Amino acid sequence: MSDAQIQQTLAELVPPGSRVLDLGCGDGAMLDYLRQTRQCTGYGIEIDDANVLACVKRGVNVIQLNLDEGLSMFEDASFDVVLQIDTLQHLRNAEVMLLETVRVGRLGIVAFPNFAHWPNRLSVLKGRMPVTRRLPYQWYDTPNIRVGTHADLGILARANGLTVQDSFGVQDGEVVRTLPNLLAGTSVYQLSR
Amino acid sequence: MMIATPQSMHFEAALALQSGAHLRRYDLSFETYGTLNPAKSNAVLICHALNASHHVAGVYDGHSKSEGWWDNMIGPGKPLDTNKFFVIGTNNLGSCFGSTGPMHRNPDSAKIYGADFPVVTVEDWVNAQARLLDALGIQTLAAVMGGSLGGMQALSWTLQYPGRVRHALVIASAPNLTAENIAFNEVARRAIVTDPDFHDGHFYQHGTVPKRGLRIARMIGHITYLSDDVMNEKFGRQLRNAVLAQADNTAAHLNGGAYKYSTQAVEFQIESYLRHQGDKFAEYFDANTYLLITRALDYFDPARAYGGNLSLALGRASAKFLLVSFTTDWRFSPKRSREIVKALLDNQRDVSYAEIDAPHGHDAFLLDDPRYMGVVRSYFESIEVPA
Numbered sequence: 001m002s003d004a005q006i007q008q009t010l011a012e013l014v015p016p017g018s019r020v021l022d023l024g025c026g027d028g029a030m031l032d033y034l035r036q037t038r039q040c041t042g043y044g045i046e047i048d049d050a051n052v053l054a055c056v057k058r059g060v061n062v063i064q065l066n067l068d069e070g071l072s073m074f075e076d077a078s079f080d081v082v083l084q085i086d087t088l089q090h091l092r093n094a095e096v097m098l099l100e101t102v103r104v105g106r107l108g109i110v111a112f113p114n115f116a117h118w119p120n121r122l123s124v125l126k127g128r129m130p131v132t133r134r135l136p137y138q139w140y141d142t143p144n145i146r147v148g149t150h151a152d153l154g155i156l157a158r159a160n161g162l163t164v165q166d167s168f169g170v171q172d173g174e175v176v177r178t179l180p181n182l183l184a185g186t187s188v189y190q191l192s193r
Numbered sequence: 194m195m196i197a198t199p200q201s202m203h204f205e206a207a208l209a210l211q212s213g214a215h216l217r218r219y220d221l222s223f224e225t226y227g228t229l230n231p232a233k234s235n236a237v238l239i240c241h242a243l244n245a246s247h248h249v250a251g252v253y254d255g256h257s258k259s260e261g262w263w264d265n266m267i268g269p270g271k272p273l274d275t276n277k278f279f280v281i282g283t284n285n286l287g288s289c290f291g292s293t294g295p296m297h298r299n300p301d302s303a304k305i306y307g308a309d310f311p312v313v314t315v316e317d318w319v320n321a322q323a324r325l326l327d328a329l330g331i332q333t334l335a336a337v338m339g340g341s342l343g344g345m346q347a348l349s350w351t352l353q354y355p356g357r358v359r360h361a362l363v364i365a366s367a368p369n370l371t372a373e374n375i376a377f378n379e380v381a382r383r384a385i386v387t388d389p390d391f392h393d394g395h396f397y398q399h400g401t402v403p404k405r406g407l408r409i410a411r412m413i414g415h416i417t418y419l420s421d422d423v424m425n426e427k428f429g430r431q432l433r434n435a436v437l438a439q440a441d442n443t444a445a446h447l448n449g450g451a452y453k454y455s456t457q458a459v460e461f462q463i464e465s466y467l468r469h470q471g472d473k474f475a476e477y478f479d480a481n482t483y484l485l486i487t488r489a490l491d492y493f494d495p496a497r498a499y500g501g502n503l504s505l506a507l508g509r510a511s512a513k514f515l516l517v518s519f520t521t522d523w524r525f526s527p528k529r530s531r532e533i534v535k536a537l538l539d540n541q542r543d544v545s546y547a548e549i550d551a552p553h554g555h556d557a558f559l560l561d562d563p564r565y566m567g568v569v570r571s572y573f574e575s576i577e578v579p580a
Contacts, residue, residue, distance in 0.1 A: 049550075055545070056547070063546045075539065078538070
């Protein structure tokens with residue numbers, strides 16, 4: 001699934017005019033897209049110097065911050081939507097950040113690679129960790145320190161008393177609602193408190 | 194090299210100060226770089242910190258080594274590009290580089306002000322800068338920018354004249370000074386005030402200069418502008434003896450030099466460096482100015498009128514902000530910049546914040562870190578200059 005496809009599919013989940021906080025916003029492309037196509041405002045959070053620079057170049061508001069330090073800078077329900085796109089799997093404090101996402105945002109949209117997608121299962125059955133387009137890293141150099149499945153996130157969310165507004169998979173730019181834990185490389189959750 | 198030309202503007206109308214005192218009439222020194230466009234929409238004001246001046250960029254004609262203090266940042270093709278922007282550097286009231294200060298004559302008493310120069314605040318400086326802009330025919334600034342104490346002025350601009358500033362760049366600054374920070378200022382002030390040559394601030398008529406006090410003030414300042422790591426890397430435990438021996442190519446440096454076993458001689462390189470910095474500073478800086486400017490730092494606290502609530506205080510600001518801090522800056526730490534960022538977020542203001550992992554401590558804001566320069570350059574490139 002390409003960045004542009006992820007971007008478009010997820011952008012459609014963001015109500016027009018929303019105030020958005022994008023955790024791990026990368027080069028700011030998503031916020032820029034939301035601003036131009038859906039009249040959204042807001043900020044990105046990034047730790048990487050090059051990405052911070054890219055955001056400033058685009059004129060996207062960016063706050064340089066390590067998400068592992070938490071979101072104490074942000075008040076409760078101060079955003080309509082908090083995005084966590086391909087960020088959760090990099091965070092040491094993934095569970096805390098999931099809670100922080102729905103504390104700061106009225107709606108949290110979380111997308112991350114689904115480790116239970118069938119090619120990954122097949123790979124593990126063959127005795128090897130998966131290396132795919134969606135998970136392109138070798139086991140010894142992957143930045144993905146939290147490897148979970150579509151089903152796992154649902155269990156974690158419910159265990160923390162979060163409301164799952166919607167959840168589905170995305171594969172090849174298409175929404176997957178049938179057996180997403182098996183058939184989708186990307187898992188998407190819409191969460192609230 | 195861009196040639197800079199110092200200018201001065203005289204103001205006949207009295208300036209009411211925050212303390213209740215007045216400056217009956219005064220002069221402001223300033224320099225400008227680049228060209229003000231016909232719409233007057235490309236003006237950028239630079240506010241200086243403790244010991245700097247209106248000479249921000251360029252060199253004086255015939256003096257190739259007289260670069261302005263932020264020459265790496267400002268000029269043709271530089272991060273703040275004078276081909277696009279009209280940049281104004283001003284010298285603050287109470288300073289010692291041309292604007293009215295304690296070494297000038299009080300029009301009321303016809304005597305040199307000395308210690309009687311009224312206490313000036315960041316807010317007073319901003320008011321004086323606004324009058325300078327009035328005189329230059331500039332209603333709205335494309336941006337105001339400053340580092341450290343200069344950043345406090347930039348922040349104050351957005352609160353005192355929210356309608357006159359579109360962007361604020363607040364670098365290595367803070368919403369107020371911490372107790373530790375005030376403490377450093379107080380040590381510096383005591384060094385000056387207790388120098389027998391200070392004569393209660395009226396040393397001009399005694400023909401003395403409290404150089405001992407100024408040297409110590411500068412030495413302690415310098416320590417706080419650097420990081421432990423940079424100081425160790427630059428000087429470590431190196432002995433002055435060994436360095437001299439190396440220069441003379443004698444054998445003494447091979448064992449790292451011998452201790453002098455003296456309590457007063459310059460023994461370590463860091464001592465030599467600090468003394469050199471102190472000596473240089475005492476030659477050109479005014480003791481009363483040092484007291485005034487450190488006091489302005491101590492007093493700055495926009496949240497004070499709001500029960501300490503910075504978010505309430507910054508509610509007045511409507512500018513867009515760029516904040517930059519440096520991880521090893523312990524005098525104006527990233528934590529303090531984040532307080533400003535948070536208060537702006539609470540008010541839903543446009544703000545970007547870069548936390549640069551530079552080793553140089555507070556001094557980093559004057560140095561050439563490419564990440565820092567890149568962010569500032571990109572920010573200025575994104576500022577529109579309507580025709």
